[in-house]
């Protein structure tokens with residue numbers, strides 16, 4: 001894909017191509033792409049801009065690498081060096097866990113997000129990859145949780161949704177033992193969709209994106225909302241119902257309701273009928 005830069009940030013890189021693909025990369029390789037509050041603010045901004053751009057249908061979410069020491073990472077979770085008493089502390093001095101906002105934005109983005117994992121996806125970084133719709137691992141990918149080691153945990157999507165993906169037994173093992181899992185084991189447990197050689201990771205991501213982009217945007221967004229609804233309670237149903245409302249607004253029936261109100265007359269829905 002022919003990428004062009006899209007916006008200026010300090011902690012991330014965002015690019016797009018004319019085919020309808022955006023690429024978002026955490027750009028803190030010296031810290032194995034750990035996120036600080038500023039990183040998350042920028043990621044939320046990038047995903048919000050992507051949401052509002054109707055030419056973009058697929059996002060490739062990745063990490064810049066290799067670092068100067070040769071190490072690769074998708075993301076190593078929250079930056080422990082700015083972790084204060086109540087969360088991760090940014091320039092404003094406030095302790096935050098704003099990565100949870102980012103998780104929800106990715107989850108409800110009505111487009112397909114594909115994680116491209118080269119190297120480590122640890123802690124909150126492992127959760128971010130999990131929240132993506134699809135995940136492709138390079139053969140050097142390593143996944144794991146460290147929360148119980150470093151005094152943290154993610155009891156939301158990080159635990160509950162992980163258990164939906166890999167099963168309760170494996171999810172408890174991942175969190176309780178804090179082991180590391182290579183790409184092939186991640187594939188076996190259903191944590192990733194495919195494993196590819198490191199030098200083919202992005203090309204494979206673009207291939208998957210192109211396949212998705214051939215399909216109906218409405219069908220894809222409704223399916224994403226439907227998958228979410230199965231696990232996300234009322235928030236998931238809200239998303240699915242929002243899609244139904246979105247479609248309903250385009251019908252003559254809904255327009256008659258709006259027009260009747262604006263014309264100060266009773267609505268006439270007789271054209272619609274009561275279908276089976």
Ligand code: 2NE
Nearest residue numbers: 030031032034076077078079080120123124146147152153
């Ligand atoms: C990622 C991992 C396994 C990489 O190991 P290795 O051996 O390849 O590299 P190294 O030397 O450990 O790291 C390279 C540099 O990156 C920094 C290191 O401190 C080191 O810096 P220097 O010593 O060269 O200055 N670095 C790496 N990860 C960092 C991090 N998360 N924060 C700050 N600096 C980091 C290995 O580095 C590792 O295990 N990292 C820590 C993983 C971790 O515990 N993450 C936090 C989990 S908690 C969390 O993410 C979370 C949550 O549980 C709930 C809500 C929100 C967040």
